[in-house]
């Protein structure tokens with residue numbers, strides 16, 4: 001992955017505050033009493049056993065679904081009070097890659113770029129740069145149906161560099177990635193953090209030992225500190 005031609009934004013400091021969040025799915029409680037603050041600086045690895053609610057938490061933070069209780073606020077503004085403003089700052093990558101099988105990788109990615117408001121004159125350059133960042137340039141003209149699962153995952157990750165949003169919420173981003181791509185992803189996340197971005201990454205794989213660790217085990221109260229950089233013990237949930 002090269003990354004050199006992708007625009008390097010520098011983000012103003014943002015802070016995502018979650019207070020007393022509760023989540024129910026299909027009428028069943030998943031977690032409750034979960035509080036955390038995510039700030040710029042140190043990316044956060046969200047770990048925990050299958051079914052504890054990592055994906056459910058990320059989905060709520062992405063604005064997909066409503067919490068059973070509690071609040072989510074960005075820079076002091078509740079998500080409910082400004083859902084569009086909130087959505088403009090957050091990039092969620094879930095399990096689905098959202099690729100149209102018949103469209104080329106380039107066309108899929110260009111479609112996303114246009115949705116993001118990338119100016120038409122810049123679409124080609126920005127899309128090629130984003131694909132190069134994930135080492136996908138040679139595959140740009142292949143229909144998405146011909147991509148391997150790891151290549152599809154890379155395609156989803158390439159969109160991070162078109163949306164250029166400060167808050168990344170990544171659900172199992174390493175699934176299907178080979179060891180080299182995992183290391184590259186860790187570097188891209190660290191670069192994002194270096195630009196003032198925030199990142200919360202749910203994964204069963206430790207991506208980077210430099211990341212902060214939040215372990216979800218039960219109803220939780222997590223404090224990541226003012227810069228997402230504090231004592232690890234504070235984030236671990238008994």
Ligand SMILES: Nc1ncnc2c1ncn2[C@@H]1O[C@H](COP(=O)(O)OP(=O)(O)OP(=O)(O)O)[C@@H](O)[C@H]1O
Nearest residue numbers: 025026030048049050051052053054055056057202
């Ligand atoms: N679409 C759904 N409808 C109803 N319940 C769901 C749905 N998806 C997940 N759940 C339930 O929500 C709970 C939390 O699931 P979630 O996917 O958030 O866990 P997770 O920590 O991300 O797990 P994993 O490590 O396996 O990905 C589980 O008990 C699961 O059964």
